[in-house]
Amino acid sequence: MIVCVEGVNGCGKSTLAAILVDMWTRGQAVALDPVQHTRFGGALRSAIMAAESLGADAETLAFASARLHTATALAGQRCPPARELVVLERWAGAVVAYGTVAGSSPFLLRALEAALAGALPVDVTVLVDVPGEVAAARLTQQTSTQANRFETRGSAYLERVRRQYLAWASLRQVPVINGLQDLHTIAGHVTRLIETTAAVTDPGGGHTTKETA
Ligand SMILES: Nc1ncnc2c1ncn2[C@@H]1O[C@H](COP(=O)(O)OP(=O)(O)O)[C@@H](O)[C@H]1O
Ligand SMILES: Cc1cn([C@H]2C[C@H](O)[C@@H](COP(=O)(O)OP(=O)(O)O)O2)c(=O)[nH]c1=O
Structure with a gap:
């Protein structure tokens, strides 16, 4: 089962991913950042961050390349069976x-989105939505x-x-979760989506996650 959590910086992706991993009872569970999952991706990300002036298309291509390489790495390890959980922090939505905000060509974005969608069979995608102001305030408080x-x-x-992100989610019918809610409420929403998908992909698999408090 591959679950993708999309959203702006500070919306709560990493925290939610850790909770989902902790709640998973079927088998192994892991959260990963698909940009930095491979050495190649880590090096690309450092190069992107260090670049003084990077054109929008070059930047977008570099991020997508790092993610596509992660798809290859995951496919090499065989995609996770239904009992295992991989939580991706962002995929095609990012x-x-x-x-789009950087000003990349819409044609390039469409092509990259299709390439990413075809590269990895993501079972459940959610968008965690918070206003920019809230996300910025959370990031300012972060010292770690x-x-x-x-x-x-x-x-x-x-x-x-x-x-x-909201326009993309509406077009792609990606569920939008209000990220201002309590984290366990948010995790409960995602868990229900996972359970619904698991009931189709692994009907005999039993309960997927621990009860949310
Ligand atoms: N639902 C929430 N309510 C309140 N604070 C939250 C919530 N989700 C995350 N946070 C806090 O916001 C900050 C950013 O969360 P994080 O998971 O690192 O976001 P992201 O991975 O999306 O950048 C952290 O300090 C985290 O504890
Ligand atoms: C253009 C572009 C930017 N970004 C931005 C958002 C992130 O803040 C930053 C680094 O991405 P990433 O390493 O995925 O996440 P983070 O540092 O938030 O854990 O790059 C993408 O993730 N994807 C893209 O295609």
Whole structure:
């Protein structure tokens, strides 16, 4: 089972991914950042962050390339069986939302979105939605990790990315979860979506997750 959590920086993806992994009872569960999952992706991300002036299409292509390489790596390990859980922090939605705000060509974005969708069979995708202001405030409070250049552009930038994410979710019928709710309520929503999908893909598999409190 591959679950993808999309959303702007600070919407709660990493925290939610950790909760989902912790709640999984069927088999192994792992959360991963598909950009940095491989050494190649990590190196690309460092190069993107270090680049002084990177054109929008070059930047979008580089992010997508890192993600596509992760798809190859996951396929090499064979895609997870229904009893295992992989939670991806962003996939194709990020390319569209961040890429649109960056000013990438719509043709390139459409092609990359299709390539990403074809590269990995994501079972459940959700968008965790928070206003840019809330996301920016959460990021300012975070002291554990060093902010990247996308995280220091402020609430207006995050709000623009959020709007693109919402437009994408509406077009692709991706469920939108209100990220202002309590984390366990959010995890409960995602768990129900996972259970519904699991009932179709692994009908005899029994309960997927622990009860949410
Ligand atoms: N639903 C929530 N309510 C309140 N705070 C939250 C919620 N989700 C995440 N946070 C907090 O917001 C900050 C950013 O969360 P994080 O999971 O790192 O976001 P992301 O991975 O999307 O950048 C963290 O300090 C986290 O504890
Ligand atoms: C253009 C573009 C930007 N971004 C932005 C959003 C992230 O803040 C930043 C780094 O991505 P990533 O390493 O996936 O996430 P994070 O640092 O938030 O854990 O790049 C993408 O993720 N994908 C894209 O296609």
